[in-house]
Amino acid sequence: MTARAAAGLAEARAAALARFDDPSGYLAQLARLVSIPTESQNPARAGDLARYLADGVGPIFAALGYACQVFDNPDGGPILLASREEGAPLTLLSYGHGDVILGQDGAWSGGRDPWTLRIEGDRAYGRGVADNKGQHLAHLTALDAVLATRGQLGFNHRFIIEMGEENGSRGFRPLVQADPAPFRADAFFASDGPRTEMGRPNITLGNRGVANFDLVCTLRAGGHHSGNWGGLLANPAIILANALASICDAQGRIRVPDWQAQPVPASVRAALAGVSRDAGALGPAVDPAWGAPGLSAMEKVTASNSFEVLAFAAGTPDRPVNAIPPSARAACQLRYVPGTDPAAILPALRRHLDAAGFGEVEIAAPDRANAIAFEATRTDPGHPWAVWIRDQVASVSGSCSVLPNSGGSNVTEVMQHDLDMPTVWLPLSYAGCNQHAPDEHILLPLMREGLEIVTAIYWALGRAEAGGGRAARARICLRP
Numbered sequence: 001m002t003a004r005a006a007a008g009l010a011e012a013r014a015a016a017l018a019r020f021d022d023p024s025g026y027l028a029q030l031a032r033l034v035s036i037p038t039e040s041q042n043p044a045r046a047g048d049l050a051r052y053l054a055d056g057v058g059p060i061f062a063a064l065g066y067a068c069q070v071f072d073n074p075d076g077g078p079i080l081l082a083s084r085e086e087g088a089p090l091t092l093l094s095y096g097h098g099d100v101i102l103g104q105d106g107a108w109s110g111g112r113d114p115w116t117l118r119i120e121g122d123r124a125y126g127r128g129v130a131d132n133k134g135q136h137l138a139h140l141t142a143l144d145a146v147l148a149t150r151g152q153l154g155f156n157h158r159f160i161i162e163m164g165e166e167n168g169s170r171g172f173r174p175l176v177q178a179d180p181a182p183f184r185a186d187a188f189f190a191s192d193g194p195r196t197e198m199g200r201p202n203i204t205l206g207n208r209g210v211a212n213f214d215l216v217c218t219l220r221a222g223g224h225h226s227g228n229w230g231g232l233l234a235n236p237a238i239i240l241a242n243a244l245a246s247i248c249d250a251q252g253r254i255r256v257p258d259w260q261a262q263p264v265p266a267s268v269r270a271a272l273a274g275v276s277r278d279a280g281a282l283g284p285a286v287d288p289a290w291g292a293p294g295l296s297a298m299e300k301v302t303a304s305n306s307f308e309v310l311a312f313a314a315g316t317p318d319r320p321v322n323a324i325p326p327s328a329r330a331a332c333q334l335r336y337v338p339g340t341d342p343a344a345i346l347p348a349l350r351r352h353l354d355a356a357g358f359g360e361v362e363i364a365a366p367d368r369a370n371a372i373a374f375e376a377t378r379t380d381p382g383h384p385w386a387v388w389i390r391d392q393v394a395s396v397s398g399s400c401s402v403l404p405n406s407g408g409s410n411v412t413e414v415m416q417h418d419l420d421m422p423t424v425w426l427p428l429s430y431a432g433c434n435q436h437a438p439d440e441h442i443l444l445p446l447m448r449e450g451l452e453i454v455t456a457i458y459w460a461l462g463r464a465e466a467g468g469g470r471a472a473r474a475r476i477c478l479r480p
Contacts (some may be wrong), residue, residue, distance in 0.1 A: 002150025004036045005463055006173045008150060008459070008465075009456065009459050009460070011149045011282060012145050012146050012148075012149040012150070012455055012456075012459045013101070013145075013396075013455050013456060013459075014378070015145035015148055015455075015456075016058070016141060016142050016145035016451050016452060016455040017211065017448065017451070019141050019142065019144065019145060020067075020100065020447075020448050020451050020456055021448075024124050025141070026137065026138070026141050027117065027119070027124065029060070029137060029141075029248075030124070030126075030129065030133065030137055030286050031117035031119055031126075032135055033052070033057070033098070033128070033133045033137060034115060034116070034117045034126040034127065034128055034133060034190060035046050035115050035116065035117075036051055036055070036056050036098075036115075037103060037115050037127075038052045038098050038099045038100050038128070038163065038321070038435060039099070039101065039102050039103060039308065040076070040077050040099035040100070040101075040164050040165070040166045041049050041101060041166060041167060041168045041222035042103055042161060046077075046140055046468070048194075048283050049077040049098070049099060049130075049163040049471055050070075050078055051080060051153045051162075051326070052061075052098040052099075052161075052163065053068075053070055053078060053080045053098070053161060053163065054070075056093060057080070057083055057096065057098060057136075057161055057277060058080070059160070060137075060140050062067075062078075063146070064084070064140070064143055064144060064147060065080070065084055065143075066083060066084045066157075066159065066212050067084070067438075068080055068081070068082045068083075069081045069082075069083075071170040071175055072289060073164060073170075073172070073175060074171065074467070075164075075170040075171030075355075076162075076163070076164025076168075076169065076170040076171040077099050077161075077162065077164035077167070077297050078163050078168050079160065079161070079162050079163065079164075079172060080160065080161040080162075080163075081158060081159070081160055081182055082158070082159040082160075082161070082471055083157070083158045083159075083163040083182075083248065084153065084155075084156065084157045085156050086153060086154070086156055086158075087153055087260040088153075088154060088156050088415065088462075090155045090156065090160065090186050090187075090461070091155065091156040091157070091184070091186050092156070092185055092186065092187055092188075092189060092461065093138075093146070093157075093158045093159075093160070093183065093184075093185035093187070093301070093413075093415065093419070093421065094139060094159045094160070094188070094189055094190045095136075095161075095162070095163070095186045095188070095190040095192075095411070096132050096133075096156070096157070096159070096161050096162075096190065096191075096192070097132045097136075097158045097161065097163065097164075097165035097166070098128075098133060098136075098161050098162070098163050099162070099163045099164055099166050099167070099168060100128040100131065100133075100384065101127075101131075101166045101183045101260060101436050103115060103144060103279065103307055104126045104127075104297060104437070104438050106124075106211040107441050107465070108300075108438040108439055110202065110242050112125050112181075112438075112439065113128060114127035114438075114440075115127065116223045117129070120248065121445075122443055122444045122445055123441045123442070123443060123444065124441060124442050124444055124447075125439060125440065125441045126440065126441075128442060129440060129442045130194075130429040130433040130434075130435050130439070130441065130442050131192070131193075131429070131433075131435045131440065132165070132191075133193055134428070134429075134447060135190065135191040135427075135450075136161065136190075137301040138191065138428055138447060138450055138454055139159075139191060139367075139453045139454055140377070141451055142451055142454040142455035142457075142458050143157075143458060144381045145455050146458045146459050148372050149459075149461075150462065151461045151463075152462070153355055153458065154461065154463065155461050155462050155464020157184075158183065160183070160187055162411070164225065164470075165410065165411070166370070166420065167374070167463060168372035168456065169237065169372070169410070169411050171363040172411060172414065173321070173411070173413070173414050173463050174422065175401060176414050176419065177418055180418060180419055180434035181418060183421070184421075185421055185422070186403055186421065186422055187385045187423075188412075188415045188419075188421050188422065188424065189389065189424050189425075189426070189430045189449070189457065190426075191229060191425060191427060191440040191454070192425060192427065193411065193425065193427040193429065193430045194275055194404060194427050194430045194432075194433060194435070195406060195427045195428070195429070195430055195446070196275060196298070196401065196403060196427075196431070197275065197276055197277075197278045197401065197403070197411070198276070198278045198430060199278070200398075200400065200401060201393055201397050201400055201401075201426065201427075201449070201450070201453060202275070202400060202401040202402065202403055202424075202427065203389055203390055203400060203401075203402055203403070203425065203426055204403040204405065204406045204424075204425040204427060205378055205379035205380075205381065205383075205402065205403065205404050205422075205423060205424060205425075206336055206338070206376070206377035206378035206379055206404065206405035206406070206412055206416065206423060207374065207377050207385055207405050207406050207407060207408055207409045207410055207412045207413075208305075208335045208336060208371060208376055208405060208406065208407055208408065208409055209303070209336045209337070209340065209342060209374050209375045209376030209377075210333060210335050210336070210341060210372060210373060210374050210409035210415075211333065211334045211336065211345045211346070212331070212332070212333050212366050212371040212372065212373065213327055213332055213333075213346060213349075213363055213365065213427065214331055214332065214363075214364040214365070214366045214367075215240060215243060215244070215329070215330045215360045215362070215363060215364070216240075216327065216328070216329045216330075216361070216363075217236040217237075217239050217240040217327060217328050217360055217361050217362070218326065218327035218362070219233075219234055219236045219239075219326060219327065219360070220233075220326045221326060223315070223324060223325055223326055224323060224324050224473075225322060225323055225324075226322045226323055226324050227322065229324055229345060230324065233324050235324050235325070236314065236326065236327050236328040237314035237325055238265055238326040239312070239328070239358065239360065239361065239364050239473025240312075240328040240329075240330060241312075241328075242358070243353060243356070243358040243361045244309060244312075244330060244332075246352070246353070246356045246358065247307060247349070248307045248412040249292075251289055251290060252265045252291045252307075253291065253292060253293065254292070254304070254305060254306070254307050254322070254349055255302040255352075256349060256352045257348075257352070258306075258344060258348035258351075258352075259305055259307045259336070259340070259348060259349075260292075260305065261303070261333065261336070261339065261347070262339045263294070263303045264295070264299055264303045265303075267300075267380060267381050267382055268297065268299075268303050268378075269303075270381070271381040271401075271402040271404050272296065272298045272299055272303065272402075272403070272404070273402070274303065274401075275298045275300075275315065275401045275402075275403070276298065277297055277298060277301065277431065278366070278431070280479060281432065283414075283431050283432040284449035286307075291304065291306060292304040292305075298403070301407040302329065302337070302403055302404065302405050302406060302407055303337055303404070303405075304334045304337065305334060305340060306334070306335045306407075307332070307333070307334050307336065308332070308334075309330050309331070309332055310331040310332065311331040312328070312329075312330045312335055313328065313329050313330075313391070314327070314329070315330065319465075327343070329364075331366060335407065335408075335409065337376050337378070338376045338377070338378045338404065338405070339376075339439070340376060341384075342373075342375055346363055349363060351415075356386060356399055365397070373411065374409040374410060374411070374412075374413050375413040375417060376413075376416070377403045377405060377413055377415075377416045377419045377423065378422050379404075379416070379422045379424065380404075380406050381402050381404050382475065383422050384422075385422040386402065386422065388423055389424045389426070389457065390402055392453075392457045393426065393453050393457070395436050395456065396449075396452055396453045396456045397449065397453060402446055406425070407433050411463060412425075415467075421435055426450070426453065426454065426457075428442075428446065428447055428450035428454075429442055429443075429446070429449075430443060430446055431446075435453075442454065
């Protein structure tokens with residue numbers, strides 16, 4: 001890097017941090033975004049989802065010279081595509097979601113209001129500050145700093161803001177599949193979710209897939225007195241409990257042969273070496289004996305399949321009566337890694353249940369709004385795009401760990417499978433942020449560091465010297 005380029009980078013980073021430290025800058029904008037109650041799981045908030053695009057992020061994009069197009073989405077919230085075309089050889093795609101889960105008004109501590117940004121020490125509270133308003137706003141702030149310093153980005157940029165992510169991104173993938181051209185790019189870079197360690201940032205290259213389904217055992221039309229009929233009538237709750245135990249043992253180890261993940265790839269194991277899960281003082285402690293044997297904690301949550309029972313009901317749990325219930329139902333979920341065929345998940349379960357003698361247990365489609373389905377994704381840790389981003393992060397923070405994929409699931413399937421591009425996420429939150437719960441917050445020092453890193457990445461991506469010239473920059477996105 002030339003002295004002039006180094007000076008420009010330093011100026012851009014300083015400009016970004018100045019925007020963060022100025023009370024009328026990043027935090028003031030975040031307060032305005034938080035104040036729009038974008039609960040996508042609440043049908044009454046449909047107008048607020050549209051307002052977030054029109055009055056929230058839309059003016060920010062316009063001020064940065066982006067052209068904005070809003071796509072109607074009958075199956076979910078509207079989707080904004082902001083584009084800035086500079087005639088550069090490299091095109092980047094970024095993403096954020098402006099919708100949030102239910103605010104849970106009244107359940108926040110200390111009189112906090114989910115729709116009012118509240119600063120307490122090094123924490124900023126409000127619904128969406130971590131998931132995901134504060135994170136995509138950091139990208140917009142970084143872009144502003146780069147443009148103010150250089151006058152151009154040096155690359156073409158397309159930025160998606162989705163308003164239905166918390167409802168499973170319904171309609172998003174069909175929209176892209178119907179006309180992928182407006183969304184195509186050479187590479188993908190965005191921020192969502194928590195970093196895995198407090199002490200150093202990480203990049204994440206994909207996600208586990210998720211399959212939701214219900215298991216149902218219905219034996220008769222109504223309940224029958226447990227004294228008169230106990231010992232004579234099969235109990236569907238007991239049958240279903242045993243069926244669940246046949247799927248996963250008491251240590252959380254999967255017992256369905258076709259669900260057991262393949263050996264961890266060498267590149268994934270190498271990337272995860274020395275990486276841990278640190279959620280801070282508010283986070284839960286890891287149960288070391290739980291899950292797939294012979295794996296590290298991070299291999300269990302990112303490189304292995306896991307089965308979960310999300311809910312189990314039989315009879316009337318709040319007011320049990322002395323009756324054998326007629327049916328039982330369990331809401332179940334499989335989080336799975338690349339190498340697991342999503343089309344084979346439920347057929348494998350059916351074969352397993354039948355072989356174990358549970359033919360009366362039905363596999364049913366879940367009837368709930370958040371029963372999402374996403375495919376597993378993973379960009380190889382050795383891909384040039386992943387290596388380049390990792391090095392840029394380390395140049396600012398001193399180190400950077402690499403997660404080949406996270407334990408969660410999201411729209412990365414669209415970028416990798418439908419748009420065929422390498423993906424890198426840079427999480428700017430932390431695991432103890434109370435995401436999806438009352439008292440959601442961000443740690444201001446971590447977000448400030450994240451903003452500086454994002455600024456450095458955007459600056460380097462558009463720098464003439466990056467990769468040996470403008471044309472060579474496109475090569476960092478090619479397959480190895």
